[in-house]
Amino acid sequence: MSDTRPKLLIVEDDPGLQRQLRWAYEDYRLFIAGDREEAIEMLRAEAPDVVTLDLGLPPDRDGTSEGFATLAEILRIKPDTKVIVASGHGARESALDAIAGGAYDFYQKPVDIDELGLIVRRAFHVHALERENARLAETAPEDGRVLGRLITSAPEMMKVARTVERVASANVSVLLLGASGTGKALLAQGLHDASPRRDGPFVAINCAAIPENLLESELFGYEEGAVAGAARTTPGKIEQAQGGTLFLDEVGEIPLALQVKLLRFLQDRTIERVGGSEPVAVDTRMVCATHQDLDAMIVGGSFREDLYYRLAEIVVRVPALKDRPGDPALLARHFLTRFARDMNPQVKGFAPDALAALDAWAWPGNVRELENRMKRAVIMADGKLVTAADLDLDEDRIDGGEAVNLKAAREMADRRAIRRAIARTDGNISGAAKMLGISRPTLYDLLKQYQMQG
Ligand SMILES: Nc1ncnc2c1ncn2[C@@H]1O[C@H](COP(=O)(O)OP(=O)(O)OP(=O)(O)O)[C@@H](O)[C@H]1O
Numbered sequence: 001m002s003d004t005r006p007k008l009l010i011v012e013d014d015p016g017l018q019r020q021l022r023w024a025y026e027d028y029r030l031f032i033a034g035d036r037e038e039a040i041e042m043l044r045a046e047a048p049d050v051v052t053l054d055l056g057l058p059p060d061r062d063g064t065s066e067g068f069a070t071l072a073e074i075l076r077i078k079p080d081t082k083v084i085v086a087s088g089h090g091a092r093e094s095a096l097d098a099i100a101g102g103a104y105d106f107y108q109k110p111v112d113i114d115e116l117g118l119i120v121r122r123a124f125h126v127h128a129l130e131r132e133n134a135r136l137a138e139t140a141p142e143d144g145r146v147l148g149r150l151i152t153s154a155p156e157m158m159k160v161a162r163t164v165e166r167v168a169s170a171n172v173s174v175l176l177l178g179a180s181g182t183g184k185a186l187l188a189q190g191l192h193d194a195s196p197r198r199d200g201p202f203v204a205i206n207c208a209a210i211p212e213n214l215l216e217s218e219l220f221g222y223e224e225g226a227v228a229g230a231a232r233t234t235p236g237k238i239e240q241a242q243g244g245t246l247f248l249d250e251v252g253e254i255p256l257a258l259q260v261k262l263l264r265f266l267q268d269r270t271i272e273r274v275g276g277s278e279p280v281a282v283d284t285r286m287v288c289a290t291h292q293d294l295d296a297m298i299v300g301g302s303f304r305e306d307l308y309y310r311l312a313e314i315v316v317r318v319p320a321l322k323d324r325p326g327d328p329a330l331l332a333r334h335f336l337t338r339f340a341r342d343m344n345p346q347v348k349g350f351a352p353d354a355l356a357a358l359d360a361w362a363w364p365g366n367v368r369e370l371e372n373r374m375k376r377a378v379i380m381a382d383g384k385l386v387t388a389a390d391l392d393l394d395e396d397r398i399d400g401g402e403a404v405n406l407k408a409a410r411e412m413a414d415r416r417a418i419r420r421a422i423a424r425t426d427g428n429i430s431g432a433a434k435m436l437g438i439s440r441p442t443l444y445d446l447l448k449q450y451q452m453q454g
């Protein structure tokens with residue numbers, strides 16, 4: 001049986017000590033090196049997670065130069081290695097230098113086997129935890145959730161979520177660019193929840209939903225009767241977001257005159273309410289979103305460039321749903337579970353033709369459209385399964401309607417034929433391939449090429 005004990009490399013030139021240590025570590029597979037060259041050779045061959053390193057190695061037995069050179073080389077070759085350095089009597093200083101140079105811990109000679117044993121065990125433990133964390137960070141969470149409520153399994157969207165998570169802690173303005181219904185509002189909320197301002201308010205305002213003449217007082221608030229003495233103050237959205245985050249959705253809809261006022265706020269962080277006399281200081285984080293092409297608007301003179309640069313310290317592009325392979329089906333399942341629970345508990349899943357249709361549809365309204373169609377489908381479903389008909393997708397428009405050229409037309413025809421074959425064979429790939437007159441690997445290739453699901 002293969003030895004699965006964790007590997008420990010001991011770098012020690014004193015044969016007496018080597019012997020002593022050899023007996024001390026039953027729980028590990030031991031590798032012992034007497035100098036730098038041997039140590040590096042064993043590191044490369046065995047990749048141990050933990051190394052104990054005597055700083056006084058030949059040819060500099062009484063100094064530390066060789067020990068430090070070994071430490072640096074180990075960390076260069078395998079940076080996650082936990083190196084525990086041994087310092088001679090009164091050489092605490094060099095031990096501390098070693099820690100500054102990336103060593104994990106140190107121990108003082110003469111060796112106390114029990115104490116060193118504890119340090120080594122802890123080093124393995126920390127290494128295992130770090131490895132597990134790195135693994136978790138690389139893989140998608142099992143339920144497909146990231147940033148709290150966002151559901152995705154597509155690398156394109158994971159990248160977006162990770163960027164948002166990363167910028168959350170920095171106090172920079174963020175502009176989310178993406179088509180309607182792609183989840184920009186959800187990302188903005190996720191950013192707030194991941195930021196140090198999470199205990200403050202998250203205030204959202206959709207600039208497209210408010211008539212132009214009311215937008216100023218919505219944003220900046222207003223004061224009435226100030227002159228008569230019985231002032232009534234209504235705080236605007238900016239003020240309501242004090243200590244938290246303000247999400248300006250459809251920021252491209254803000255008229256030019258108001259853009260100037262917004263810019264002034266971003267410059268001096270104070271607002272003036274409509275009809276108000278005193279400036280009010282407001283500390284809020286700004287997150288904006290739009291589906292419009294702000295660059296073109298700047299060129300056309302309808303969006304101020306100086307405001308753009310204030311709002312867009314970080315720009316995040318949110319991909320359309322059709323560009324996130326696997327997400328339509330994953331999100332559809334999520335919405336099915338949610339709506340079935342509330343509206344039609346007998347519905348349990350999808351008929352194969354529904355899955356094929358979900359995959360083929362271009363989702364011009366993105367996740368919002370999917371959510372709405374799923375709600376309808378769950379209500380309309382007759383039996384346990386949602387069918388393609390329940391989704392009410394226009395067959396002729398599946399795959400995006402008119403083909404722009406011959407290549408696109410062929411792809412469209414391929415997709416339609418594949419979808420039908422898979423639906424007719426209840427998702428059986430071998431059967432579908434036979435029906436299409438192609439081999440199974442060819443069908444898999446096509447599914448991959450067209451980013452369809454089998
Ligand atoms: N990845 C996702 N996981 C779960 N729900 C999502 C996801 N993306 C979007 N949604 C849901 O879809 C709907 C639309 O999302 P959202 O309002 O965030 O989009 P948007 O890009 O801000 O749209 P608009 O620009 O039209 O305001 C919301 O109900 C949201 O909760």
